[in-house]
Every structure is written in structure tokens, then in C-alpha cells.
Amino acid sequence: MLNEISEFEAYTQAPTYKRDNKNDNSFLGRFTREGIQGFEGFPRVLTIIARGYMFKNGNADIEYARRAISAWCSIPDKDNTKEKEDWRFKTDFREYHNEFPELVSENGEGWFYRHFHNAMNFVKNNPDKFTAKEIEKYALMDKNFDTAWRDKVTRMHFSTYYPKTKGAWILRFDDILSSALELGELKNNDFELSEETKARITDFTKAPNTALALETLIKYYYANRQEDTDWVVLPVANFDAYFGSTSFSKKRLTELVKSGAIERENSYNVSRYRLSEVFVMELNG
DSSP states (O other): OOBHHHHHHHHHSOOOOOOSSTTOOGGGOSOOHHHHHHTTTHHHHHHHHHHHHHTTTSSOOHHHHHHHHHHHHOOOOSSTTSOOSSGGGOOOOGGGTTTOTTTBOTTSOBHHHHHHHHHHHHHHHOGGGSOHHHHHHHHHHHHHHHHHHHHHHHHHTOOTTOTTOOSTTOOOHHHHHHHHHHHOSOOBOOOOOOHHHHHHHHHHOOOHHHHHHHHHHHHHHHHHOOTTOSOEEOOHHHHHHHHTSTHIIIIIHHHHHHHTSEEEEEETTEEEEEEOHHHHHHHHO
């Protein structure tokens, strides 16, 4: 969540499909089952990818970034001989294979499409590593994925003024590219907390996993806070993916709010948080 360069690599390089124990979800890469199922956290995922390609050669190249995220999202057409009546409905971007061979195959299989099906094949080929309930859930996801992802990619092309655009929070390529341009080049925002701050963390929690979550939240807050507010937007689904499970959103955040380490608010599907004053003073000091 702090090293954006490493995060970009996680979304664009070949994942390793393995599972060492029942709690190991690394075969899903930088995603969770719930995140994939509901396509949660994708604004950040696509913005990170767009920034990585937009500023690859220095100056911002918006159209290069647009082609890159289109390639990443590509899903093969059922009938690739049928011409699309409108470019906005296009979901197969195999023509970008030569430009982005790491993002889309010559058959139109985008990085995310390939990753999902590779992960599902891993589940099918290793039933001993999963519970019967998990296998059932992944089988249902596999059955519905292509239709759901094609619909999602189709809607990403809609402009704000397109008649079929429904809801203010629809994910659009134009919004992704605008955010990428504003945020600029990818950065490594990680840093070492002071010994005083580390000691303060133990005042709020003794649980190692919760302490790690709080340490990450402190660093993320410092890297992303704005001058005009003491609140920072919290991309919960991306934090879950970073930690490899939904324990962060379902357990760690609740523990940290109860302890007083953070305050949290939710509105219109957007979560934000601020740190306890003791952490803010130490960071400012």
C-alpha cells in the first residue's frame, strides 16, 4: 500500500500459483476472493497500472496509458468476427498485444482475465488444498466471471453523459486516467516509524497482526494526507488484498476504532479515517 512501484509489479507481472496452508490466499495475487467477486478496489488497481504506463517514458502519455489499461482489462469476444457498432462497447483488445505483450495475449486474453482463470484452474487441480465450501464458491465465481467482467469492461467506456450510465460511482476509464494524471509518477512512500511511534502502537494493541495493520495505516495516512483536511480516504478492499484476507476490514479496523487508535467514517461507499492525535503530533513533530 506504500510502495506503489511494487504494487504495479504485482498487477502486471506473472503471479505464482501456490498455497502453503488453508489461510494462504497468495494464489489470488494482490486480490481477495471477495474483491474479485464484487470487483472491489479496482479504481486503485487500474489507477496504479495507468500511472505506471502513463509516465513510463517521463512525460505523461494519456493515450498510451489508455491502451495499457484496455489491454489489461481485455476479454476475448465470443465472436471476434463481429464488428462492434460503437467503440464504447469494445472489450477485446488483442490488437494491443504487440505493444503490451505482458498485458494481453494475441487471442485477446487480458492480464486480469488470464490471472483469474489460472487461479481457478489452480483450485480445480489442487482440491486437497481447499475445503469443499471454498471449491464450491470458486466454482460459482468461475461460472459467472466472463459475463460479469465483460459487462464491467463495457461500462468502463461509458462517459459521464452517456444515456446508459447509471450511478455516480460507476468505474470509468476516463476517471481512472484523470486520477492517474493528477497523482503523477508511481512512488515508494514507505518509511521507518520512529521508536516513539512504535512504542505508542503497543499502547493501543498487543496483537501482532493488529499492530501491523496500525503501523501500515499510520504510514499510509502520512503519505496521503492533504493540507485542507485531517481525514484520509481508506481503500479498504485494497488493504484487504495487501494483507491477503478480509480480516483487515472485518476485524482489525473494528479493533483499532474501539481502541481509539483511529476514527473511521463511511459515506456513499467511501471510507475515510484519521489517526489518534498522539500519532498526528508525533508525525508532525
